[in-house]
Amino acid sequence: AQTVTQSQPEMSVQEAETVTLSCTYDTSESDYYLFWYKQPPSRQMILVIRQEAYKQQNATENRFSVNFQKAAKSFSLKISDSQLGDAAMYFCAYRRETSGSRLTFGEGTQLTVNP
Amino acid sequence: DVKVTQSSRYLVKRTGEKVFLECVQDMDHENMFWYRQDPGLGLRLIYFSYDVKMKEKGDIPEGYSVSREKKERFSLILESASTNQTSMYLCASSPGAANTGELFFGEGSRLTVL
Numbered sequence: 001a002q003t004v005t006q007s008q009p010e011m012s013v014q015e016a017e018t019v020t021l022s023c024t025y026d027t028s029e030s031d032y033y034l035f036w037y038k039q040p041p042s043r044q045m046i047l048v049i050r051q052e053a054y055k056q057q058n059a060t061e062n063r064f065s066v067n068f069q070k071a072a073k074s075f076s077l078k079i080s081d082s083q084l085g086d087a088a089m090y091f092c093a094y095r096r097e098t099s100g101s102r103l104t105f106g107e108g109t110q111l112t113v114n115p
Numbered sequence: 116d117v118k119v120t121q122s123s124r125y126l127v128k129r130t131g132e133k134v135f136l137e138c139v140q141d142m143d144h145e146n147m148f149w150y151r152q153d154p155g156l157g158l159r160l161i162y163f164s165y166d167v168k169m170k171e172k173g174d175i176p177e178g179y180s181v182s183r184e185k186k187e188r189f190s191l192i193l194e195s196a197s198t199n200q201t202s203m204y205l206c207a208s209s210p211g212a213a214n215t216g217e218l219f220f221g222e223g224s225r226l227t228v229l
Contacts, residue, residue, distance in 0.1 A: 009155070033216045044119075045205065045220040091157060095216045101146045101209035102173075103218060105158040 023092030031097035138206030145211035
C-alpha cells in the first residue's frame with residue numbers, strides 16, 4: 001500500500017520569507033500523481049499544485065513550486081514571498097495512475113506566517 | 116463556481132444514535148468521497164463512489180455505510196455512533212475517468228459523539 005509521510009507537524013515563517021514543506025512517499029508504481037492541498041482555518045481544502053511523475057520538470061504555480069525527486073520519493077513544497085494568507089494546514093497527497101481520483105494523504109503540516 | 120455542500124458544519128450526537136451526514140455537489144461529477152480528518156493522522160478514506168448506486172470501501176470503512184441514490188448526493192451513515200467516531204468529516208468530488216485527479220472539497224462536518 002502506498003504511504004505518504006509529512007515529518008513536520010508544524011512550521012513557521014516570517015512574512016516575505018521562503019519556507020519549504022517536506023513530503024516523502026512510498027510506492028512501487030512508476031506512474032502516479034502528487035499533490036499539495038491547502039486547508040485554511042475553517043475553510044475548504046483547495047488544490048495548490050500538482051505534479052505528474054512522468055514529468056521531469058518541477059511544477060510551479062506563482063509563488064508555489066515543488067522539488068520532485070522521483071528516485072528519492074520526495075516531493076517538497078516551496079512557498080516564496082510568504083503572505084499572511086498562506087497560513088494553513090498543508091497536505092501532501094499521492095494518487096496512482098489507475099486509481100481514478102482516490103488519493104492517499106499525509107499527516108499534514110500546520111504553517112504559521114508571522115508578520 | 117465549483118460547489119460541494121455538506122449539510123451540517125457542527126453536530127453533537129449521543130453514543131448509539133444513528134447519524135446522517137449529507138453531501139451535495141453541483142458539478143455533475145461522477146466520483147464522490149468521504150474522508151475523515153484527525154490531528155496527526157491526516158485524511159483517511161472511508162468510502163467512495165464512482166457512480167450512482169455504486170460504493171466501494173476505503174481504508175477505514177468499519178462502523179460506516181454510505182448511500183448514493185442520485186449522482187449529486189452522497190450520504191455517510193453512522194448506524195450506531197461511538198465516541199471514537201468524533202472527528203471532522205470531509206466530502207469531496209471529482210470528474211470521472213481521464214481526469215486530473217483534483218478533488219473538490221466541502222467545508223467539513225465536525226461531529227462530536229458524547
